[in-house]
Amino acid sequence: MTGILEIDRLSVRIGPRGPRILKDVSLSVAPGEIHGLIGESGAGKSMIGKTVAGLLPRGLNVSDGSVRFDGQELTALPRSRLRKLVGERIAIIPQDPLTALNPSRRIAGQITDRLVHTLGWDRRRALLRAEETLDEVSIRNPSQTLRSYPHELSGGMRQRVLIAAAFAAAPDFVIADEPTTALDVTVQRQILQLIRAMQARHGTAMLFVTHDMGVVAKLCTRATVLYAGQVVETGTAEHLFGPNPHPYTEALIGATPRYDRPEESLRPVPEHVIEALRAEQEATLG
């Protein structure tokens, strides 16, 4: 099946001739799939999401490869066209709800902006939709929340607001960039369940960036494992947690805390696994 998102041998460089922070990355997200993007800090997970969303920091450029969304090549689009397409069809759930929300604006405007300015809805319809979506994410008093400022809400509530904002216009694709990292453990679990429920209700394809193999186990149909800007392997959750994952994937699983088995000690990724992986990656790059 053709993916709604097809990334083929994507490379991103610092400057025109600088080092590559993404090297020949290929992955495909099927319609309705939650695809995990997993790796340690600095592996390049966020950069993949940012490339798709046209949000690469200044100075970083796509130097090779292709990113196709629903058949359309994104790397060839002028930035303004890409921004428009992203606004209309792709939504982002960011990592830190506090910095993602404007502290001096009420919640209402922060959910309705995209509906009104990008999709051209009238304000009344957008407000009704915002209220309905806050209800969908189990916010108890949607109309009061719409009138609130971000500092009046808890961290978990703010993340619920951002999930509502992402799903309000029924996007075709959602990029979730470590959306539970800034939350405490019990809230993390609720937010993961909520994202799962919203994704299932809307049938939205999703790229879910995380450094936590536990999240992949709970949420993802398939996942791509990254190390140092390169793909280690892509597989179904059954494969990654089965008897024969790549040794690095196995080591990542061993390095992930299990909330259901806190007595188990964590094993850091062994040096020989990293060395073997580096040699393998160098051989692939040639």
Ligand SMILES: Nc1ncnc2c1ncn2[C@@H]1O[C@H](COP(=O)(O)OP(=O)(O)OP(=O)(O)O)[C@@H](O)[C@H]1O
């Ligand atoms: N503006 C930038 N200029 C140059 N290099 C950058 C820039 N932003 C990130 N990088 C580098 O790109 C690489 C990938 O970063 P990225 O943020 O995608 O990692 P990540 O896997 O998402 O890590 P984390 O889990 O810590 O967010 C890292 O080596 C990082 O130092």
